[in-house]
Amino acid sequence: MIELLSIDLSNYCSKQCSFCYNHSTKAGNTMWQPTEVIAFASDCVAHGVKAVSLGGGEPFEYDGVFDVIDALYPLCYLSVTSNGLPLENDKVWERLVKHKSDKIHITIHHPDDAEEVERVTRLVEKIGIVGIKPGVNLLVGADKVNEASKVYQKLIKVLGNEQIILVPQRFSNTPSPKQLSQVAGGTPFQSPSCLLGCKRPEDFCSVSWDKKVNSCSFAQGKVVMETLDYKGMMEALGKVEWKSCEVISPSNL
Numbered sequence: 001m002i003e004l005l006s007i008d009l010s011n012y013c014s015k016q017c018s019f020c021y022n023h024s025t026k027a028g029n030t031m032w033q034p035t036e037v038i039a040f041a042s043d044c045v046a047h048g049v050k051a052v053s054l055g056g057g058e059p060f061e062y063d064g065v066f067d068v069i070d071a072l073y074p075l076c077y078l079s080v081t082s083n084g085l086p087l088e089n090d091k092v093w094e095r096l097v098k099h100k101s102d103k104i105h106i107t108i109h110h111p112d113d114a115e116e117v118e119r120v121t122r123l124v125e126k127i128g129i130v131g132i133k134p135g136v137n138l139l140v141g142a143d144k145v146n147e148a149s150k151v152y153q154k155l156i157k158v159l160g161n162e163q164i165i166l167v168p169q170r171f172s173n174t175p176s177p178k179q180l181s182q183v184a185g186g187t188p189f190q191s192p193s194c195l196l197g198c199k200r201p202e203d204f205c206s207v208s209w210d211k212k213v214n215s216c217s218f219a220q221g222k223v224v225m226e227t228l229d230y231k232g233m234m235e236a237l238g239k240v241e242w243k244s245c246e247v248i249s250p251s252n253l
């Protein structure tokens with residue numbers, strides 16, 4: 001039974017981080033039409049999905065994102081994960097205020113970049129004021145544990161620990177679980193459930209910008225959906241040969 005659905009709306013993103021897991025760039029493609037996203041996610045909700053998360057690429061650089069938000073908000077718990085940069089634009093911000101999701105998570109990619117940390121902290125407070133639940137995804141690289149720790153101490157003054165997700169950098173420079181705990185100063189923290197070992201999630205489906213699915217956004221071997229509906233998603237998930245992204249190895253523990 002899939003209850004949590006993540007949809008990457010495109011692989012277009014003008015931030016172009018070198019470590020982006022789906023290689024989003026300014027040259028990135030968009031395959032999903034807003035009407036397709038709405039019909040697909042609505043059918044999934046009708047079959048039991050309770051929460052939908054929109055990602056990318058950068059969702060606030062996707063034409064039609066506010067149509068998607070308006071259509072899905074009444075149906076399910078709707079969150080958006082963003083780098084926050086497009087929300088610095090007054091016109092985009094004004095549209096968000098009129099077309100709210102339940103939650104917005106802003107990602108800090110560079111805890112050693114004071115300007116990025118300041119920008120995200122300001123934005124998170126602003127999001128909370130307009131009645132959207134804010135959160136932060138704090139990307140932690142093995143070489144930035146001390147810097148991430150300082151950022152965590154700053155964020156925990158304005159957010160609950162359930163609103164801050166420590167995201168271990170993937171594919172290289174991956175921190176150990178102990179290093180993540182160090183970031184949170186030894187206090188309880190949120191992070192992906194596979195921190196101590198790869199385990200295929202049973203209630204989650206990740207749908208990529210090119211209409212493929214897997215049980216985890218980082219796992220290899222995504223399978224294309226034959227039809228853009230719940231049935232197509234479940235059939236494609238059933239064909240996935242589960243393989244770890246291999247970032248969690250005993251040497252990381």
Ligand code: SF4
Binds near residue numbers: 015019056058
């Ligand atoms: S901001 Fe996010 S989606 Fe954009 S390039 Fe960086 S990691 Fe990828």
Ligand code: SF4
Binds near residue numbers: 194198201243246248
């Ligand atoms: S594939 Fe990677 S990110 Fe996904 S559950 Fe396994 S270890 Fe975690």
